[in-house]
Amino acid sequence: MTPRKTKAFDSADRPKGSVHGPGMKAEKEAWGHPRPHEGEKRTRAALIDRDGVINEMVYYPDPGIVDSPFTPRQFVLAEGVGQALRTMRAAGYKLVLVSNQPSMAKKHMTMAAFRKIQAKMRRLLAAEGVSLDAEYYCFHHPQARVAAYKADCACRKPKPGMLLDAARDLGLDLGRSVMIGDGLYDVLAGKRAGCKTILVATLNGTLSQKMDELGAHPDLIARNVAEAADIVKKMAPGMPSR
């Protein structure tokens, strides 16, 4: 077995821990999603980016950057995300979050704040009648200001580590799964994992140029998460492997 570097579930507070601890299995079962039995049909999943898909991005006028929410208050669900997640679940997809979260590495926020934001996300989704099957986070950054998070890891998108971990942990068929994200790194990670890819974005000339530069051309582009979910629903019956 190859060493694992992805943080999954609540293993989040072990930034350097490269292997899931013995707590992993129990935790997963506590979530009610045990590993599928041998021979059980492998399942499809919507692998979903967090910032810009599940929740709105935040504009910080002082440095003039658009970034993740750094406080629970700044964490606001994207419009239509509850319905979108319910639609994909009803279409037979597991809902798996795969998120780069370098904010601690960059000293924008603490792990305690991240935990509060995570709790708020779960609460808001629960209020929408839906929950995620699993959450994977990469807390690393190659130029981290905090030594514990400084790593050229295998999990930070555009690398596919988190998606591959999810496939192994949850018994996913990546060829029948779809990566949904608002960034081209999401598209690249999805492609490298062998998934279909949907980019949530507004069409413009800059986007086209960036797609060419990165070689990151998604299978489809949706205007928002609701439209992405409708596409996924239509894909469901005969989505071909790639």
Ligand SMILES: [Mg+2]
């Ligand atoms: Mg994003």
Ligand SMILES: [Zn+2]
């Ligand atoms: Zn990582």
